[in-house]
Amino acid sequence: MNTDEHVFDGAATITRFGHTLRPITLTRPLNCAEGTQEEIDVFARLVTPRGGDDLPVVIKLQGGPGFPAPRPVEASGWLATLLERYRVLLLDQRGTGNSTRFDPSxxxxxGASASQLAGKLCGLRADAIVDDCEAxxxxxxxxxxxxxxxxxGGFIATTYMSLYPQSVDKVYxxxxxxxxxxxxxxxxRATYAKLRxxxxxxxxxxxWAEDRVREICHHLDHSDERLPDNSRLSxxxxxxxxxxxxxxSGIDNLAWLLEQPFHTTGGEKRMTTAFLDSVGAAVSFAAAPLYAVVxxxxxxxxxxxxxxxxxxRIxxxxxxxxxxxxPRNRSEPFYLTGEHIYPWLFEEDPSLRAFAAAAxxxxxxxxxxxxxxxDNLAASRATGAAAVYVDDVFVPMDHSLATADVMRDMRPWIxxxxxxDGIGKDGAGIVGKLIHDVDEMV
Structure with a gap:
């Protein structure tokens, strides 16, 4: 790890909702393991509760990949619970947010060739993010x-315990x-099974949802409908x-989205502008292209x-x-897909085209x-607890439990x-439960 970081406070420290928010930017090598001379900025925001200057620090590792840390507008939910005993470091993982964002511009x-860009993208992996955390x-x-x-973020935390087992105290x-x-x-295979x-x-x-999904897909196979960015919706x-x-809230949100997709204009069945706007926001990777790329x-x-x-392939x-x-064959099932990334997305989504060859x-x-x-996971000094969701379609429960068994001191809450996205529904309750479980082990 390069220890010769340069520190910049690119914005002023401020006090909001009773807590101090301090921005910190470190200059870091892009490819830590390869010793490249190319550098990037890595940004984090340290949130300190009033009177908490001497509290330990917990690093919030964001889900994704490819998303920056949240920008807090109040101390509530999981953040409020953590601030009861920690200073919280909100890290923009490299390539996101204020950490030298990677996007088409x-x-x-x-100007990077496909091979050059692919090499740079390799420098955004979890091991490099962990080295940033160590910095x-x-x-x-x-x-x-x-x-x-x-x-x-849990994947990154597991990499952190694997690479620096003595640097980690508690894990949630x-x-x-x-x-x-x-x-x-x-x-x-497991995620498709859970999604099914x-x-x-x-x-x-x-x-009525299945009929509507089939109707929409049949229509799109035979019509040229355009999203707000003028790309065709296939x-x-x-x-x-x-x-x-x-x-x-996914089931209900999808139901409301699918409720009224069509109108008739000039005697022709067309999709409404409101529907295309909503679908465009849902299917575009413009806000976080790295999510698809890596x-x-x-x-x-x-x-x-x-x-x-x-x-x-799967x-x-x-x-x-x-x-x-x-979609017309009623004798066979017909499903929407999930977080899975497909190569043709790099043709159809304008925000991804610059990354196609590198991907x-x-x-x-x-x-x-x-x-x-x-070996390091089994020997790590860290004590931890994990919320494991039975019906998780992104991170299958069986695999999570197998990994918990490898760790020296990880308590799953099933x-x-x-x-x-449980923390968005009850972040305070979930994090409070995990903290309680870890306290019981210490």
């Missing part, structure tokens, strides 16, 4: 830090215990709205070999998810380093009360 993207720990003069990881995970010795194909189960529940609860792209089913690569190194567009095995499934290189890469070390 980024200097790191514009912040060192900058703040701390012997150890605690971790709060939601979803992909929500929907974020990763599969550590499982081929990406098997991960996606959730989809059947959707069709049961909203009796049926296969529309089907990606099924990602909402992995969220607590999504499969987070599983690279679990076992040897390339990920090779696994989600696209969908062909599961009836109802096939790309060419016929292909990442999909073919077969020499990924391992992100998880079982619950069917929430979907993957």
């Amino acid at each position: 980024s200097p790191h993207v514009v 912040f720990r060192d900058y703040l003069g701390l012997d150890t830090v605690s971790l709060f990881g939601q979803s992909y 995970l929500t929907g974020g215990l990763p599969a550590i010795n499982v081929h990406v194909d098997d991960v996606y 189960q959730r989809h059947r529940e959707f069709y049961r609860r909203i009796p 049926s296969r792209r529309f089907r990606t709205i099924g990602v909402a089913l992995g969220r607590c 999504h499969e690569s987070i599983y690279g190194g679990n076992v040897p070999g390339a990920t090779a567009w696994s989600a696209e 969908r062909r095995e599961v009836p109802g998810f096939e790309e060419d499934a016929d 292909d290189i990442l999909a073919a890469k077969d020499d990924w380093s391992r992100l998880y070390n079982e 619950t069917n009360r929430f979907q993957h």
Whole structure:
């Protein structure tokens, strides 16, 4: 790890909702392991409660990949609960937010060849994010830090315990215990199976939804409907709205979205502007292109070999998810898809086109380093607790429990009360439960 960081306070420290918010930016090498001379900024915001200057620090590791830390507008939910005993470091993971964001207009993207861009993207992996966390720990003069990881943030936390087992004190995970010795194909087999189960529940609860989904997809196969960015909405792209089913309010949100998609104009059946606006917001990766670009690569190194567009390959095995499934064939199931990323998205979504060739290189890469070390996980000094959701369509429960068994001191809390985004529904209750469980072990 490069320890010669340069520190910039790019914005003033402010006090909001009774707490101090201090911005910190460290200059870091882009490819930590490769010793490159290229550098990026990595940004974090330290939230300190009144009178809490000497409290320990917990790093909030955001879900994703490819999303920045939340920008708090009040101290509530999980943040309020953590601030009762911690200072909270909200990290913008490299490539996101104020941490040298990677998007089609980024200097790191514009003008780069496909191989150059792929090399840079390799420098955004969990091991590099962990090294950034270590740099912040060192900058703040701390012997150890605690971790709060939601979803992909839990994957990063597990990498942190694997690489620096003596640097981590306590760990709180929500929907974020990763599969550590499982081929990406098997991960996606499990997520498709969970999504199929959730989809059947959707069709049961909203009796007209299946007919509406089939009608929309048949229409899109034979019509040129345009989203607000003027890209064509294909049926296969529309089907990606099924990602909402992995969220607590997903069934209801999808039902309201599908309620009134059509009107007749000039005697022709067309989609309404309101519907296209809502679908456009749901299917576009403009806000977080990295989510799509590096999504499969987070599983690279679990076992040897390339990920090779696994989600696209595995969908062909599961009836109802096939790309060419016929919405008119009522004898066969027909489902929306989930968080899975497909190569054709890089053609159809304008915000992803600049990354298309580099994404292909990442999909073919077969020499990924391992992100998880079982020996270190078993020996880590950290004590932890994890909310494991029974019906999680993003991070399957069985894989999470297998990983918890490897860790020296990780207590799973298995619950069917929430979907993957449970902390958005009851962040204070979930984090409070995890803190209680960890306190019992200490």
